[in-house]
Amino acid sequence: MSTHHRIRPAIGEDMPVAVNTLARAFADYPFTRHVVAADDHHQRVRRFQELFLKRIGMVYGRVWVAGAGRAVAVWTTPDRDPGPGFAAIGPLVGELAGDRAPWFASADRALQPYRPRYPAWYLAAVGVDPDEQGKGLGGAVIRPGLDAADRAGFPCFLETSTEQNVAFYERLGFTVTADVPLPDNGPRTWCMLRQPA
Secondary structure, eight states, X not given: OOGGGOOEEOOGGGHHHHHHHHHHHHTTXXXXXXXXXXXXXXXXXXXXXXXXXXXXXXXXXXXXXXXXGTEXXXXXXXXXXXXXXXXXXXXXXXXXXXXXHHHHHHHHHHHGGGSOSSOOEXXXXXXXXXXXXXXXXXXXXXXXXXXXXXXXXXXXXXXXXXXXXXXXXXXXXXXXXXXXXXXXXXXXXXXXXXXXX
């Protein structure tokens, strides 16, 4: 992998490009389309990703970037409870969801029973800029989190609402633990777990 694409922990200067990467990656993602209002959708998604990246991932979790921020992996870890961060941004997330806020809440309730009730690393967001896809950056930017979780002896968990992602994550050692059709005609969502190596 070239120096341009080297993987490293994110720093403050990476935020503008990383936010743009996540905004582009999630703009038309089935889950995002379901739970974020259609009006000014792309800007709402951008703001949501910015809040999550800066106020959850960078504060309570771990974030890695590649390609100068054109690939991003955002994790929460058992090291720090992100609950206070989520509580702080909760009203803003509700505003960004707009008229889809009830769907956001019902999707969260539907997935809650399948989330680990034990310490785990949660792969909360992965995005690769569309112009950089197909170069191996997605798997590469996820790998440091998997390795860190392995060293700490914790499993890894994720949710995905795109079927093609399931095979991608299986190649990284995840297995499907639940296949959940979200309420309110929401997208099918897969919960996946990877045991520590």
